[in-house]
Amino acid sequence: MPELPEVQTLCTGLRSAIAGKRVERVVLFRENLRYPFPEHLAASLEGTIIEDVQRRAKYILMPCGSHHIIAHLGMSGSFTVGHNALANRHKHDHMIWQMEGGMDVVYHDPRRFGFILLTDRDQWHTHPMIASLGVEPLEDECSIAYMQQHMRHSTRPIKIWLMDARIIVGIGNIYASETLFRARIHPNTPAYACIDKAEMLRACFRSVLHEALASGGSTLRNYKNALGTTGYFQHKFQVYGREGQACFTCNDTIQNITHAGRSTFFCPSCQAEPAS
Structure with a gap:
């Protein structure tokens, strides 16, 4: 399972590639990963701007519009950026975001233990997945x-x-x-x-x-x-x-x-x- 260094590395790369860009289209190829995809996920994301890509513990956080995306990679998940993802779709590519400017974001997960959740923008820190987490090991709070x-x-x-x-x-x-x-x-x-x-x-x-x-x-x-x-x-x-x-x-x-x-x-x- 990806740990802090892997998730932080991924967040840094995603932030550089998509922060400030608009999601033009969301394509889902199945109904669920570990959990069902949120109802109306595509409608909630399309037209919004991914404002940032942050990390809390092993969770990926993306504020966009009135929502916060909470993503977890599970055992084998990955987000990658590229072009022509629909035409070149691989097995286990379960979700594609088509971004403004022609870039695509692909969520790939052979074992499907990862998940994508949506929460209200200002309530992400009280989500049950997040609320009980301890301190970050590289921050001063870890005294x-x-x-x-x-x-x-x-x-x-x-x-x-x-x-x-x-x-x-x-x-x-x-x-x-x-x-x-x-x-x-x-x-x-x-x-x-x-x-x-x-x-x-x-x-x-x-x-x-x-x-x-x-x-x-x-x-x-x-x-x-x-x-x-x-x-x-x-x-x-x-x-x-x-x-x-x-x-x-x-x-x-x-x-x-x-x-x-x-x-x-x-x-x-x-x-x-x-x-x-």
């Missing part, structure tokens, strides 16, 4: 004091804590594993036991996210940016997806354990498990 407050009584593994979007948004499976390797923290360590390491942990997830942003995100299967090109941070992974391979730091073997059904990669030497 050491804030992290320690939420760590203090949490017995959950720190890997699960990092991925809880009710606390900090945008740190998914890839970047949680990479963060904990940099911090030399075993992923099973209880969150409360990391309270004295909060400053280091924040520095590590911020450096990982900044580097991933600079690399255009990570492409494992489907992710592409707005121009249809892939990211390349996956070539810099230290542990993620490297089970059975040698650690670049100590030469021990990278291992894989499961947290809440998700794979967690770590080095047993660099990230020694705390004594029970």
Whole structure:
């Protein structure tokens, strides 16, 4: 699933391409993705101007007319910009916006776990998908004091804590594993036991996210940016997806354990498990 760096990279590309442009026509090729497309989606968007493309957590936000579009890429979704999309439509292209000036925006999603929602322009922040989200990891609101407050009584593994979007948004499976390797923290360590390491942990997830942003995100299967090109941070992974391979730091073997059904990669030497 695309995480913060991938969604931010996509938003930046879309903003450059379509912000300030009018939607002339909306073409839908099915009735639903994860959820049904909003009723009257085409009528609501046609003739409006996409004023901006913003990100909140892993959501893409686009104010237009009296509405706010809330989009999520799911596991395999992508927005790309180009020309002649109707004539050159690909399998799994589920929605096309024809913009003024001849540019097209295509939503492509093989697994159809993404979704497109509409909300009232001034009410997007109270939408159930948005209202309960935690702080942005790269913003000042993600302070050491804030992290320690939420760590203090949490017995959950720190890997699960990092991925809880009710606390900090945008740190998914890839970047949680990479963060904990940099911090030399075993992923099973209880969150409360990391309270004295909060400053280091924040520095590590911020450096990982900044580097991933600079690399255009990570492409494992489907992710592409707005121009249809892939990211390349996956070539810099230290542990993620490297089970059975040698650690670049100590030469021990990278291992894989499961947290809440998700794979967690770590080095047993660099990230020694705390004594029970």
